[in-house]
Amino acid sequence: MADVQKEKGFTQVANQIFEEIVTRKLNASQLDIIMVVWRYTYGFHRKDHELSVSFFVNSTGLSKKNVKKTLNDLLEAHVLIKTQNHSFHQTRKLAFNKNYDEWLIERRNIEGTNSTPGVEMVPSRGGELVTSRGVQLVPQERKSKENYKEKIYMDFQIHGDSFLKIYNDRFEEKFNKQHMRVTPEQESTIYDHLEKMKSKVDIEEFQSIVDLHFNSLPKNNNGNFLYFISVFLRHLGEIKKEKETIWD
Incomplete structure (x- = not known):
């Protein structure tokens, strides 16, 4: 029997991170990489650490090709930060991005907020959240439920923006459906970055970039802006x- 004791060492990860990460569409390789990053950063009470591709290969048993692809995917999705x-003299340092509002990983479609089958959340006379079986939630659990309910998703709005219309039209052409819904925070992020894009390119260049983007989009990518x-x-x-090249 394995002798597992917290006194021999443990890795501290915030409950909010665990609650959030299980709602995201992460594959097994991505979860393996994330847990290794947690182990060698949070597990040693540090924010980042030198983690090479070969180190991940030895730690997870994944192939070198799979590790490279998974790392790149997690970096592009802002789950990991470089x-x-x-360089020739140093290994790349990685950190886990605990600000999950920045993650570009789609959430699973979770129906309802009950974590236990057959248990309904009902208010008691004192205003506390109590299960239909009469078990009162402890403050941490109650806070988690309340935070979950506060996440509001709304339709992807163009608001008459010609740049955003280009992207939305191309999205609907490729996927034959509307762009996925976004939170108010995500919409704000989209418009903030859209203004930065407009400062760098005109509308014709933006159209070319959007076309290139959708033509080179990975098969498993949902096209989220x-x-x-x-x-x-x-x-x-x-x-x-x-x-x-053309001008040359």
């Missing part, structure tokens, strides 16, 4: 390089 670039934000500058560089 705090130090790889939040992901487009993370790759916009890369696409812009590719478009500019293509123009330079």
